[in-house]
Amino acid sequence: MRVPLQNKVQPMKDFPQTLRNRVRRIPERGNYSKDTIYPILDAASICHVGYVEEGQPYVIPTLHGRIEDTIYLHGAKASRTIKESASGIPLCLTVSLIDGIVAARSLMHSSLNYRSVVVFGTGRMVTEPEEKIRALEAITEQIIPGRWNEARKPNEKELNATNVAAVSIESASAKVRNGPPIDDEEDYSLPIWAGVVPFSNRMGPPVPDSRLGEGIQIPESIRRLSS
C-alpha cells in the first residue's frame, strides 16, 4: 500500500494495486479509481457477496447501498449472509453491468461490453440506530430513488427484526470493456457479420397492486423508474 486507507486530510481517490485487487487478464481494462468504481457500484441493482465458511465459498445475491467508503447490506435477523458479512471475515462483493454483446467475426474475439467492480473488505454489524436508518435509506434509494420519503418507514419492531452489515471498502478494482469487436487483421475480410448488440435493463409500466386504494396515483419515484 502506498498510502493509508483512511486519510481525512486528502481522501484517497485510487485504491492501491495489490495482489488481491489487481486486474491480471487484459490489465488495460483495469481501473482503480473511485471515480470509476463508485458510479458502477451505484448503478447496479444487486451485488453478489462472497464469503467463506469452513473452506466453502458462498456467493449470494443481495441488495446493497453505498455511503462513502462503506457498502451496507441488510437482511432478517436470521440471515446467514448478513451474519457472515458482519462478522469481520474477508469478503468479496462484486457487481456486474452488461452493456452489450460483442459479436466478432471469430468466436475467439466475441465478448461482452461490461462494467464490473470487485470489492474486498470486512464488515461489522450496525448497532447504532441512526446509522441503521441511514443504511436502510441508502439501500432503498439504490433500487428506487425517491422511495424512502414516499413509503411507510420501518418502525422499531421492524428495525429490531433487521440486521444491517456495514462493509468497509478496503480495496477494489473495476474492469470495463466497451467498443466494437477487435478481430484478427486477416479476419476482417471474412464475409461474417460483426458488431455490437446493445444490452440494457428495461423497466416496464408499473403494475398496481390489486388491493390498491382508489384514487392513489403512481408516485414520482415509480414513474421515473419506468420512464
Added chain:
Amino acid sequence: MRVPLQNKVQPMKDFPQTLRNRVRRIPERGNYSKDTIYPILDAASICHVGYVEEGQPYVIPTLHGRIEDTIYLHGAKASRTIKESASGIPLCLTVSLIDGIVAARSLMHSSLNYRSVVVFGTGRMVTEPEEKIRALEAITEQIIPGRWNEARKPNEKELNATNVAAVSIESASAKVRNGPPIDDEEDYSLPIWAGVVPFSNRMGPPVPDSRLGEGIQIPESIRRLSS
C-alpha cells in the same frame, strides 16, 4: 444425501437438501429441482464464480454454458479464475435474474421479484479436444444462440490459448420470488401506492462494426437477439 449423485439408471431430478444448499431465509422460496434450477442457469447471461485463495473469497463474473450436469467456464491460459475453477477446490457459482421491483406500502416489505440459483461443485481442466469444442459451443450458444455456426470457429492455436474448466454440479438450489407486494394487513389502508415494476433485459438494434464488409446482412442469430 438420499440418493447417489450419479445414477445412470434413473437420473436424479432433485438435489438433496443439505446444510450447504438449503435455502434458510424464507424457505418456501427455495427449490431443489433440476426442472427449476437448469432453466434459470440457462437463461442467465453471466454467472458469478466464487473461489477461495488463502482464506480470501473471490467473486468473478464470467460467461458460462451448461451441458447436462456440468457448467463450463472459459478464459485465456493465464486466467486465474479458470485455473482456480479447474483445480478441484470448492466452488460456488451463482446466477441471478431480476424480474421486477416490488414496491410495498412499507419499505420493510419492499423487495425484488427474482430467480437465482446457487451451485456448489468442483472443477477440472478440460483437456480432451472434443469436449473443449463442445464446451466452447455451449458457452457461445448461451449468449448468442445460433452464433456458433455463423462465425469463424476457433483454430488450433486459439484452442491452445484457451483454458476451459468443467464444473460438476454437485448440489444446487434455486430461490424464486414473484407476485405482488405482501404488506402487513393494517398497511393496506395507507394512501401509499404499491405494485410491481417489471424488470427485464432489452437488446437494442445491432450496431454494425465500422469495418463491416459491404453487403453483409445481419444474420439470424443477431436478429433474434434484438427482436
